[in-house]
Amino acid sequence: MKQYVMGNGAIALGALTAGVGLVAGYPGTxxxxxxxxxxxxxxxxxxxxxxxxxxxxxEVAVAAAYSGVRSMVTMKQMGLNVASxxxxxxxxxxxxxxxxxxSADDPGPISSxxxxxTRRFADFCRIPVFDPASPEEAYGMIQEAFAYSEKYGTxxxxxxTTRVCHAYAAIEAPDHFAPRPAEGFVRDPSRWxxxxxxxxxxxxxxxxxxAEISKDFSSFRFNTAEGNPSEKAVVAxxxxxxxxxxxxxxxxxxxxxxxxxxxxxxxxxxxxxxRGVKKVLCIEELSPYVEEQILKTAGKHHLDLTxxxxxxxxxxxNGENSVELCSDILDRFLGIRTKLEQVDISDAPALPVRPPxxxxxxxxxxxxxxxxxxxxxxxAVFCGDIGCYTLGNAMPLDMVDTCLCMGAxxxxxxxxxxxxxxTVCFAFTGDSTFFASxxxxxxxxxxxxxxxxxxxxxNSTTAMTGHxxxxxxxxxxxxxxxxxxxxEKVLEGIGVRKILTVDPxxxxxxxxxxxxxxxxxxxxxxxxxxxxxxxxxxxxxxAVDPAKCISCKKCIREIGCPALVTEGxxxxxxxxxxxGCGLCSCICPVGAIGGEQK
Amino acid sequence: xNKDILICGVGGQGTVLASKIIAASAMEEGHPVHSxxxxxxxxxxxxxxxxxxxxxxxxxxxxxxxxxxxxLAFEPGEAVRNLKYLRKGGLAVVNTAITKPxxxxxxxxxxxxxxxxxxxxxxxxxIFVDAEEACKPFGSTRFFNIILLGVAAGSGHLGIRxxxxxxxxxxxxxxxxxxxxxxAFEAGxxxxxxxxxK
Numbered sequence: 001m002k003q004y005v006m007g008n009g010a011i012a013l014g015a016l017t018a019g020v021g022l023v024a025g026y027p028g029t030x031x032x033x034x035x036x037x038x039x040x041x042x043x044x045x046x047x048x049x050x051x052x053x054x055x056x057x058x059e060v061a062v063a064a065a066y067s068g069v070r071s072m073v074t075m076k077q078m079g080l081n082v083a084s085x086x087x088x089x090x091x092x093x094x095x096x097x098x099x100x101x102x103s104a105d106d107p108g109p110i111s112s113x114x115x116x117x118t119r120r121f122a123d124f125c126r127i128p129v130f131d132p133a134s135p136e137e138a139y140g141m142i143q144e145a146f147a148y149s150e151k152y153g154t155x156x157x158x159x160x161t162t163r164v165c166h167a168y169a170a171i172e173a174p175d176h177f178a179p180r181p182a183e184g185f186v187r188d189p190s191r192w193x194x195x196x197x198x199x200x201x202x203x204x205x206x207x208x209x210x211a212e213i214s215k216d217f218s219s220f221r222f223n224t225a226e227g228n229p230s231e232k233a234v235v236a237x238x239x240x241x242x243x244x245x246x247x248x249x250x251x252x253x254x255x256x257x258x259x260x261x262x263x264x265x266x267x268x269x270x271x272x273x274x275r276g277v278k279k280v281l282c283i284e285e286l287s288p289y290v291e292e293q294i295l296k297t298a299g300k301h302h303l304d305l306t307x308x309x310x311x312x313x314x315x316x317x318n319g320e321n322s323v324e325l326c327s328d329i330l331d332r333f334l335g336i337r338t339k340l341e342q343v344d345i346s347d348a349p350a351l352p353v354r355p356p357x358x359x360x361x362x363x364x365x366x367x368x369x370x371x372x373x374x375x376x377x378x379x380a381v382f383c384g385d386i387g388c389y390t391l392g393n394a395m396p397l398d399m400v401d402t403c404l405c406m407g408a409x410x411x412x413x414x415x416x417x418x419x420x421x422x423t424v425c426f427a428f429t430g431d432s433t434f435f436a437s438x439x440x441x442x443x444x445x446x447x448x449x450x451x452x453x454x455x456x457x458x459n460s461t462t463a464m465t466g467h468x469x470x471x472x473x474x475x476x477x478x479x480x481x482x483x484x485x486x487x488e489k490v491l492e493g494i495g496v497r498k499i500l501t502v503d504p505x506x507x508x509x510x511x512x513x514x515x516x517x518x519x520x521x522x523x524x525x526x527x528x529x530x531x532x533x534x535x536x537x538x539x540x541x542x543a544v545d546p547a548k549c550i551s552c553k554k555c556i557r558e559i560g561c562p563a564l565v566t567e568g569x570x571x572x573x574x575x576x577x578x579x580g581c582g583l584c585s586c587i588c589p590v591g592a593i594g595g596e597q598k
Numbered sequence: 599x600n601k602d603i604l605i606c607g608v609g610g611q612g613t614v615l616a617s618k619i620i621a622a623s624a625m626e627e628g629h630p631v632h633s634x635x636x637x638x639x640x641x642x643x644x645x646x647x648x649x650x651x652x653x654x655x656x657x658x659x660x661x662x663x664x665x666x667x668x669x670l671a672f673e674p675g676e677a678v679r680n681l682k683y684l685r686k687g688g689l690a691v692v693n694t695a696i697t698k699p700x701x702x703x704x705x706x707x708x709x710x711x712x713x714x715x716x717x718x719x720x721x722x723x724x725i726f727v728d729a730e731e732a733c734k735p736f737g738s739t740r741f742f743n744i745i746l747l748g749v750a751a752g753s754g755h756l757g758i759r760x761x762x763x764x765x766x767x768x769x770x771x772x773x774x775x776x777x778x779x780x781x782a783f784e785a786g787x788x789x790x791x792x793x794x795x796k
Binding site for chain 2: 030167354556
């Protein structure tokens, strides 16, 4: 059946076609839709889960792979940092059933904290990596990834990038899927129990095997050479290959080499493809990984080859590539013209900037505002975390002082407490982040006697990545009802003495809750609970009474809700955006904002 | 047929549905189609684009600058921002009603739809539609994406038959809103026809 799907959907369908039997992951842009596609695909007997974090997901999948089941784990590139502990070890032990770890990189970065490169991680762990250039390729390549994983008994990495994950294409896939039958776990402590001696033995085997895989990859169908051999050649990988292809329309004679398997590097293939070439330009995103391998190969074989790319400044180190960027670089390198004529917009009027903001009616806005009001004039540090609520940093709320990585807000608040004794230290964490990596931080705080106020912004979903369920929602990935893990009970069990739960849309109650926590020592927790506005239907809308409004714009200056706009100097509420949360009505000094008259 | 269509606007305006319907319609007529969407943090009130690429030799997931034959802009400032995608001789279908970002409400810079429209008119062929005005008969601006699709289909620059688009609208909108969406689509076609007649 032909389906029009996102790159992530193509990865999902490819894994199902390969007979995957277990898929686990943690949501993260640009990878989240892989698991969601599988949940909607017609399959029987595939275990599917949103794990609490990437480390848990990989460990679940490792056991399945030990049992001979083809298994897949999905995450964004920083999730791989969380999963790196089991990943490094399983790289030494190997697998029985195919194990594919999908780690989606995010050049730009568009929705990430770092521009790290999963291909380098593959080299670091000494396991193969696959790098598709389009959704169509991703569908076929992930099936190959499973086959290679099983053939060499090793976990493999699969690394799409944002533009591949989020591109749509038509994919021809089967109508129904079932996992490949598996033998089950066979006890063998000499194989599955990691000890220094075993790692020492396996290390040698891994390097020997990687040399074999390098030869095998030299005939891999996605490592390709096009055009005619000449003095100059272009090497590209990932989506940059698609950009270069787009630019070279009409210049098909240019030698274009594409590397889809950066590690183990297909050296024989590259030597063959670059025979007679004197100058090579490497176009890739993130790190100059392929470029370095070509330099290494050139040195090893004493090739008379000049290598250009990120290392000589021809290609930028940071940011994502594009057709336009590649076009400029190619034109300089090849002395051709690939650029299309464009409308000149150098004289365009100034355009408004549109930074992402919390949605109109978002309960996080109310939570931040309550804490801000309660702490007016007091010395405080506000540790943020990863999720929609990172947007609490935007003006006018300006309520995020730090943001590092998943769960760090809670532990960093402790560090600030130890070193800034006159400061009240707050940690803001979302409900999904709390379960992913917040709980150990709370244990650490209680154990080490930290004085912090933990604010759990509980909107009962993983909102930023597209509303995935988590342990606190009482639903699992397949939508089945499950036992809810209660945040209050978890905190109680850890030994947090003061736990308050409030509705952030009740401004007075929320401010009072913060004030109540202030004089007490130790770990105090406030759970601000109100559902994500994107999921809850508004019951009413707010409206400004123009007769009462004095145009002081306090509402706009204090909370910056996107539904509050000015029109001819007067404040107006955009009906289409208003979610009826009523926060603005609590702020208006003259009571000009109220529920709409029905 | 090779055609690039860029759809742009602000997160939440219904650009994704419009892009899905265009892609499905082109496929229905037997063309290979690729598209790409803005997903993630930028969806929260930020600038969003959908790139629809029809034809066999579209390699890049996104439209190269200077290649789009049609620009469907749900917001006039976004039309200007994305004008670089339009090829010479291409058409821009533009909503003249602006969406003010929070930054604009906090500190007014005088951002105006009129200024944007005047600039666009100097730069390319345009069909302007005022979303609020066009949506009045339908009681809500959420039908605007379908009206704009109608304008695109009626302009002749979409390269897809109106009937094919309507058939896909039937597939994508809930049955109880089909009648009103059909009327919205037809209203869009009328706008395009009266513009072309001018």
